[in-house]
Amino acid sequence: MIMADKISIVINGKPREIPEGTFLLDAVRKEGITVPTLCHHKDLMPSGTCRLCICEIEVRGKKKLVTACNYPVREPLEVWTDSETVTRHRRILAEMYLGRWPNVRAVREIAGLCGVSESRFKGRYTEEDPQSCILCGHCVRACREFALERILDFAGRGIHRHIAMPFNEVDPHCIGCTSCAYVCPTGAIQIVDDLNQPVDPQMIRDHGMKVNAEMANLDPVQCRMREVGTANIVDVMNQYDLLPVKNYKYGSHPEVWKIDSKMLKAKYFTQNMPDGCWKGCSMACAKTIDDFELRTGPYKGQKVCVDGPEYETAAGGSNMGCFDADFIAEFNFYCDTYGIDTISAATTIAFVMECFENGVIDTGVTGGLELNFGSGDEVLELLHQMARGEGFGVDVGQGIRWLKDKWENEYGADRKFMDDIGMETKGLEVSEYVTKESLAQQCGYGMAIKGPQHDEAWLIFMDMVNNELPTYEHKAEALHYFPLWRTWFGLYGLCKLCWNDVVPADNKMTSEPQKVPDHVNNYFKFVEGMTGIKLDEQKMLDQSARVYNLQRVMSRMLGYGTRRDDYMPYRALGPVTAEEYESRQDRYDKQLREIVGVDPEGRSTSEKIKILRDYREDQYDKTVSVVYRRRGWDDNGVPTVERLKELGIDLPELVAIVEKNRG
Amino acid sequence: MITVNNRDELSWHDGMTVQDILDVMGYTYVLIMVTVNGVLVHSEDYSGTKVPDEADVRVIHIMHGG
Numbered sequence: 001m002i003m004a005d006k007i008s009i010v011i012n013g014k015p016r017e018i019p020e021g022t023f024l025l026d027a028v029r030k031e032g033i034t035v036p037t038l039c040h041h042k043d044l045m046p047s048g049t050c051r052l053c054i055c056e057i058e059v060r061g062k063k064k065l066v067t068a069c070n071y072p073v074r075e076p077l078e079v080w081t082d083s084e085t086v087t088r089h090r091r092i093l094a095e096m097y098l099g100r101w102p103n104v105r106a107v108r109e110i111a112g113l114c115g116v117s118e119s120r121f122k123g124r125y126t127e128e129d130p131q132s133c134i135l136c137g138h139c140v141r142a143c144r145e146f147a148l149e150r151i152l153d154f155a156g157r158g159i160h161r162h163i164a165m166p167f168n169e170v171d172p173h174c175i176g177c178t179s180c181a182y183v184c185p186t187g188a189i190q191i192v193d194d195l196n197q198p199v200d201p202q203m204i205r206d207h208g209m210k211v212n213a214e215m216a217n218l219d220p221v222q223c224r225m226r227e228v229g230t231a232n233i234v235d236v237m238n239q240y241d242l243l244p245v246k247n248y249k250y251g252s253h254p255e256v257w258k259i260d261s262k263m264l265k266a267k268y269f270t271q272n273m274p275d276g277c278w279k280g281c282s283m284a285c286a287k288t289i290d291d292f293e294l295r296t297g298p299y300k301g302q303k304v305c306v307d308g309p310e311y312e313t314a315a316g317g318s319n320m321g322c323f324d325a326d327f328i329a330e331f332n333f334y335c336d337t338y339g340i341d342t343i344s345a346a347t348t349i350a351f352v353m354e355c356f357e358n359g360v361i362d363t364g365v366t367g368g369l370e371l372n373f374g375s376g377d378e379v380l381e382l383l384h385q386m387a388r389g390e391g392f393g394v395d396v397g398q399g400i401r402w403l404k405d406k407w408e409n410e411y412g413a414d415r416k417f418m419d420d421i422g423m424e425t426k427g428l429e430v431s432e433y434v435t436k437e438s439l440a441q442q443c444g445y446g447m448a449i450k451g452p453q454h455d456e457a458w459l460i461f462m463d464m465v466n467n468e469l470p471t472y473e474h475k476a477e478a479l480h481y482f483p484l485w486r487t488w489f490g491l492y493g494l495c496k497l498c499w500n501d502v503v504p505a506d507n508k509m510t511s512e513p514q515k516v517p518d519h520v521n522n523y524f525k526f527v528e529g530m531t532g533i534k535l536d537e538q539k540m541l542d543q544s545a546r547v548y549n550l551q552r553v554m555s556r557m558l559g560y561g562t563r564r565d566d567y568m569p570y571r572a573l574g575p576v577t578a579e580e581y582e583s584r585q586d587r588y589d590k591q592l593r594e595i596v597g598v599d600p601e602g603r604s605t606s607e608k609i610k611i612l613r614d615y616r617e618d619q620y621d622k623t624v625s626v627v628y629r630r631r632g633w634d635d636n637g638v639p640t641v642e643r644l645k646e647l648g649i650d651l652p653e654l655v656a657i658v659e660k661n662r663g
Numbered sequence: 664m665i666t667v668n669n670r671d672e673l674s675w676h677d678g679m680t681v682q683d684i685l686d687v688m689g690y691t692y693v694l695i696m697v698t699v700n701g702v703l704v705h706s707e708d709y710s711g712t713k714v715p716d717e718a719d720v721r722v723i724h725i726m727h728g729g
């Protein structure tokens with residue numbers, strides 16, 4: 001958390017306390033004091049060029065004039081915003097501006113504030129056009145800070161200074177984001193064309209620019225998506241005991257510093273600039289490692305560009321016990337090159353490793369590979385085998401569900417143990433979060449239509465940390481709303497990261513901060529601005545529910561989509577093994593005592609595991625039932641005909657499917 | 664004794680601040696909002712805000728990612 005110390009200052013005779021580093025302009029404006037500004041824009045970095053915001057300050061006994069917009073307060077001071085010297089300076093400046101641009105409204109207003117109505121400086125450089133460029137530089141900064149481009153800049157000297165694109169030609173690299181026009185105070189930059197003919201381009205722009213401004217100003221102190229991308233979560237998850245370690249046995253590890261965002265930023269990410277999925281994205285969270293020399297595989301010895309790693313890939317490394325960023329980068333590269341999903345690969349291999357360490361399989365099965373946790377070289381060899389269609393790689397490439405069947409059938413492996421630790425549901429491997437202490441997230445994973453990925457619901461903080469979902473009903477409401485809301489992004493093909501990977505500064509003041517209401521509204525306005533269709537929460541939920549229920553019916557057609565498909569392996573719910581229980585013994589003993597109502601004293605670990613397990617499985621079961629009801633599904637998890645009717649999708653062929661499979 | 668998130672209990676000491684509570688709980692996440700007895704505390708005031716005994720403290724982590 002960025003914590004600022006307070007500094008005492010005196011503003012026009014009034015003592016005040018302000019956070020250290022506050023710009024002087026913000027501090028005086030907070031007092032309701034008017035200070036004229038031309039080059040300042042609330043969403044852009046201050047540039048200090050127009051000098052209208054000048055104020056007089058006294059620091060350590062010395063008086064001086066400073067531009068308030070770019071003066072960060074770092075020590076106690078006294079400030080006068082309208083002393084005689086200040087007023088004199090501002091009047092002269094205002095007169096000069098008015099002399100050059102007498103008809104620009106913004107200039108006339110400023111002059112008015114400074115008590116100037118006529119200028120002595122009119123002459124051959126006077127520009128009469130009311131839409132003249134006044135050289136405020138907003139456009140230059142918006143291009144850099146919002147759009148992450150450098151298309152516009154100042155050119156020329158003195159009176160010939162002007163705004164230009166390279167070589168004074170229209171730069172084909174301009175992405176047409178319109179940020180520059182949006183912040184231009186005079187209309188000197190105009191938008192001449194709206195691609196795709198939206199119904200209300202201004203509505204889209206008004207809301208899009210808010211996100212741009214938040215990315216420029218808040219992201220650096222919030223999630224740092226531009227700086228390190230989703231890898232920022234590695235550090236957070238480890239801190240909260242949620243980072244999967246050794247097949248989800250544990251949630252943190254002392255060696256995480258070797259793969260966390262600080263390490264990746266310091267030693268790996270080379271393109272020290274934000275990189276987007278498409279040019280113009282102001283979040284631009286993709287990260288890249290250049291000139292990475294591969295140690296293995298068909299490209300051994302070559303220097304390549306690695307696209308990542310993102311959180312899930314880095315966390316996949318810790319899940320396999322590999323706290324080595326070189327390994328993670330190589331794993332990332334080869335998964336991408338071979339077209340293998342890093343999550344499924346890492347989760348499957350973590351399962352294989354735990355089986356290997358527990359004697360479920362041996363080197364006879366693995367073709368000689370010593371697949372202990374942390375053995376990065378063997379993992380890479382396995383990956384190459386998978387891609388070549390050779391050896392043990394062929395089996396591992398089939399995923400956990402297939403491996404469990406084969407090992408049980410061919411080697412008589414312990415099915416119960418494999419079912420408990422094999423982190424898959426519906427045949428899909430679980431993504432990289434430890435869910436043991438969050439019942440809502442266990443269900444979020446288990447009940448997700450296409451399998452246990454976190455795209456439908458990520459409720460761990462709400463549930464486990466914040467305790468905002470204390471009852472089954474609370475959990476069910478969250479498991480109704482969030483999967484529908486997150487499905488909705490897919491309906492429109494909109495990226496969801498600008499929903500909650502940056503949040504407005506005043507999000508805390510809203511009634512439902514977890515929903516980030518202002519950002520939900522942004523999306524509604526994007527749709528309305530493009531199509532003219534007005535949306536609200538209920539309409540959004542209904543649109544989404546149609547697709548979501550249809551997906552559930554399709555799952556039925558494919559032989560899934562009932563209650564038995566919505567269970568999670570016990571590893572997702574609680575400690576399977578003694579080492580797991582004992583590693584967090586205080587936590588589990590406390591829960592037995594305070595929540596389950598059983599005295600752990602004098603009981604063996606296996607006894608305690610059993611009691612905790614019975615309790616947690618029962619809780620899971622009950623939650624699933626309540627969620628089904630909230631979603632309008634029967635107790636077997638099949639949509640009711642009434643629900644299909646309500647949503648207007650009670651087509652005879654769909655009704656036939658749900659009726660046939662009920663019960 | 665103070666309560667955090669309606670669940671965890673911490674023993675109170677004279678002069679205890681919001682920042683002390685965040686430190687004890689290991690709450691290092693950035694997107695949090697803190698209320699003490701229902702009143703929002705801004706991040707710049709965490710170190711300066713004293714928490715009274717018996718206080719109901721909520722530290723709401725706003726989810727991101729996923």
Ligand code: SF4
Binds near residue numbers: 143
């Ligand atoms: S439209 Fe966007 S990219 Fe082009 S000059 Fe303006 S701000 Fe820069």
Ligand code: SF4
Binds near residue numbers: 134136138180186
């Ligand atoms: S074009 Fe507009 S935004 Fe850019 S410097 Fe001129 S007046 Fe300012």
Ligand code: FES
Binds near residue numbers: 040047050
């Ligand atoms: S507002 Fe232009 S210098 Fe401060």
